Amino acid sequence: MSYLKVQFSAAINGQSFFLIDKSKITLIKPGDQAGANFTTATTVVVDTGVAGSDLITFTHTAAAAGYSVVDAFSEAWSSNPGGILAKVAGVPAVLNAQLQATSFVQFSAWAEN
Numbered sequence: 059m060s061y062l063k064v065q066f067s068a069a070i071n072g073q074s075f076f077l078i079d080k081s082k083i084t085l086i087k088p089g090d091q092a093g094a095n096f097t098t099a100t101t102v103v104v105d106t107g108v109a110g111s112d113l114i115t116f117t118h119t120a121a122a123a124g125y126s127v128v129d130a131f132s133e134a135w136s137s138n139p140g141g142i143l144a145k146v147a148g149v150p151a152v153l154n155a156q157l158q159a160t161s162f163v164q165f166s167a168w169a170e171n
Contacts, residue, residue: 062102062134063145064116067164076168078102078114080144086131090115091171100127110171117167122150127163 062078085103089096091113097120106112121127127149134144150159 060138060141061143062131063143064165064168065145065147066168067166070167076114076116077143078104080135082106083135086128086135088126088128090117091169097121100131102131113171115169115171116165117169118163118165119151121163122153122159125150130163 060080062080062083064076064078066074066076082104083102084105087101087103088099089101090099091101095117099115099117101113101115104112104114118127127146130146130149134146138144146165147162149163150161151163152159152161154160
């Protein structure tokens with residue numbers, strides 16, 4: 059099995075990261091479950107076979123202009139075939155005048171529905 063790992067900026071209920079079985083992912087989309095917050099939330103649709111637990115929404119800081127958290131999720135999902143773990147990380151949040159990242163997107167919460 060291969061997993062997608064989302065690391066939190068601070069532990070949530072004692073959990074410092076979230077793992078998703080990549081074979082269960084069917085869609086990754088911007089925004090929350092209500093269809094809002096497109097720059098600060100990303101929803102992963104999974105096939106769990108359990109009603110009410112097919113959507114996982116991650117809350118995060120906004121990405122810098124020209125960067126996308128959804129793209130980072132999609133790249134992690136499609137990368138590392140046959141590997142064990144692919145991390146969602148390294149998305150710039152703030153760029154300096156030389157267009158170098160001075161901070162990165164931080165994940166602060168998740169919700170399941």
